Amino acid sequence: MNIVIIGAGAIGSLFGALLLKNNNVWLIGRKSHISAIKKSGLVIEDKTQLNVKINAEESVDRITSFPDLLILTVKSYDTESAILEARKIISKDTIVLSLQNGLDSVDKIKKFVDCKKIIAGVTTHGAFFYKPGFIKHTGKGTTILGELNGQKTKRIVNIVDTFNGIGIETIVSKNIIRDLWTKAIVNSSINPLTTFFQCKNGYLLKNPILEKLVEKVCMESTNIANTDGLNLSYDEMFEKTKEVIRNTSENQSSMLQSFKKGKKTEIESINGKLVEIGRKHDIDVSLNEMLIYSIESLIK
Ligand SMILES: NC(=O)c1ccc[n+]([C@@H]2O[C@H](COP(=O)([O-])OP(=O)(O)OC[C@H]3O[C@@H](n4cnc5c(N)ncnc54)[C@H](OP(=O)(O)O)[C@@H]3O)[C@@H](O)[C@H]2O)c1
The missing domain is CATH 3.40.50.720 (NAD(P)-binding Rossmann-like Domain)
Incomplete structure (x- = not known):
């Protein structure tokens, strides 16, 4: 080929x-x-x-x-x-x-x-x-x-x-759009938090307050997906997110890596897109919005 x-x-x-x-x-x-x-x-x-x-x-x-x-x-x-x-x-x-x-x-x-x-x-x-x-x-x-x-x-x-x-x-x-959404939900819950707290992925589960934050963001992102026509289980999405954190516990997320190199991040295509879609449906997007502002505050 x-x-x-x-x-x-x-x-x-x-x-x-x-x-x-x-x-x-x-x-x-x-x-x-x-x-x-x-x-x-x-x-x-x-x-x-x-x-x-x-x-x-x-x-x-x-x-x-x-x-x-x-x-x-x-x-x-x-x-x-x-x-x-x-x-x-x-x-x-x-x-x-x-x-x-x-x-x-x-x-x-x-x-x-x-x-x-x-x-x-x-x-x-x-x-x-x-x-x-x-x-x-x-x-x-x-x-x-x-x-x-x-x-x-x-x-x-x-x-x-x-x-x-x-x-x-x-x-x-069988459903790549659903797979892309799943990855985006997981990334929305891990990447900005690890960037803001400048930590490896694994720390999100070591610190119980951060784990709670991961769960809340994951729930909000899943809710946005479901309101847009996906049919994703909240529990499965949180379990999947925790599984990714455990499997990559020693890694720095791509967003943290980009931030450290002074490069642009993909936050607009992940949390930004979730906020845009959530607003269109008039549902709560406040956590994703707060994460975007938090990352912007580090850069400006
Ligand atoms: N890395 C991973 O482990 C991984 C895993 C799964 C998915 N992904 C996804 O895969 C995508 C790429 O990630 P990555 O980590 O490989 O990024 P990356 O290392 O930044 O690679 C992208 C490269 O493409 C270059 N580029 C941009 N526009 C170009 C153009 N018009 N022509 C030629 N080169 C161009 C970039 O250069 P400049 O940055 O210098 O402009 C950069 O060197 C992202 O969406 C990421 O989320 C990455």
């Missing part, structure tokens, strides 16, 4: 290095990372150990053939600019996969790409951009890919088989 990955950061580089085993892969990323890859190859350390020679460019202009699969792994706030650039290499047969977090990435892609071409995914792999040319694979996880309409099509099965074939454990989702 010909694969182009737009957004060669932590997760995009990891998937690129793994997919290279059986596929022709191009990574599109920023100058320092691309130069390091061109010079010494792409190094993956920790849970996966690889040093691969991989096609890497700063833009899609050097790509001469249309990819079968274009994977978007930019942060949610970069989706529109990335897809606008990538449009030139999207043919009538190219499938566009968003492997991003957030509740608005797919909608942003839909503005520029026919929605029939788009599929979405959620991954629990953990990756960390250590330095240009070097990625740490901090946690092995599973990946779920699905058609937006939930159908088990030939093309989704083919892509899932391709991922499994090179060792990325992947399953077909």
Whole structure:
């Protein structure tokens, strides 16, 4: 399969290095990372150990053939600019996969790409951009890919088989929109609190007051989801959130990592989107709103 990955950061580089085993892969990323890859190859350390020679460019202009699969792994706030650039290499047969977090990435892609071409995914792999040319694979996880309409099509099965074939454990989702919501609810309950309190994920369950806060945010986010037509169990969502905290107890959330690097966070696509949807339905969004203000207060 010909694969182009737009957004060669932590997760995009990891998937690129793994997919290279059986596929022709191009990574599109920023100058320092691309130069390091061109010079010494792409190094993956920790849970996966690889040093691969991989096609890497700063833009899609050097790509001469249309990819079968274009994977978007930019942060949610970069989706529109990335897809606008990538449009030139999207043919009538190219499938566009968003492997991003957030509740608005797919909608942003839909503005520029026919929605029939788009599929979405959620991954629990953990990756960390250590330095240009070097990625740490901090946690092995599973990946779920699905058609937006939930159908088990030939093309989704083919892509899932391709991922499994090179060792990325992947399953077909029957409801990827629900999976994206679930991940957003979990992230809404963990990421801003760990950023505000500058703590590892595990501390949220070590401190009983913070655990209570996690529960309250999780309930509010689940309520927003359900009012918008999802049918999620409050208890299951809180259990799932606690499970993620336990499994990543030693990790710093992606939001805390971005904050520490002085970079923008994905809060607008997670808590921000929840607030927007909740307000539309005229229901309580005060905790998510407070979390947004709290993170803004750290930055301003
Ligand atoms: N890392 C994880 O463990 C993990 C796990 C699951 C899901 N995710 C999700 O996956 C997405 C990516 O996360 P990440 O941690 O991999 O982020 P990341 O390390 O910041 O990688 C994204 C990279 O794409 C670059 N970029 C942005 N626009 C671009 C463009 N138009 N062309 C080429 N490169 C571009 C960024 O550069 P600049 O930042 O310098 O602009 C950055 O280097 C997020 O939605 C995240 O929530 C991540």
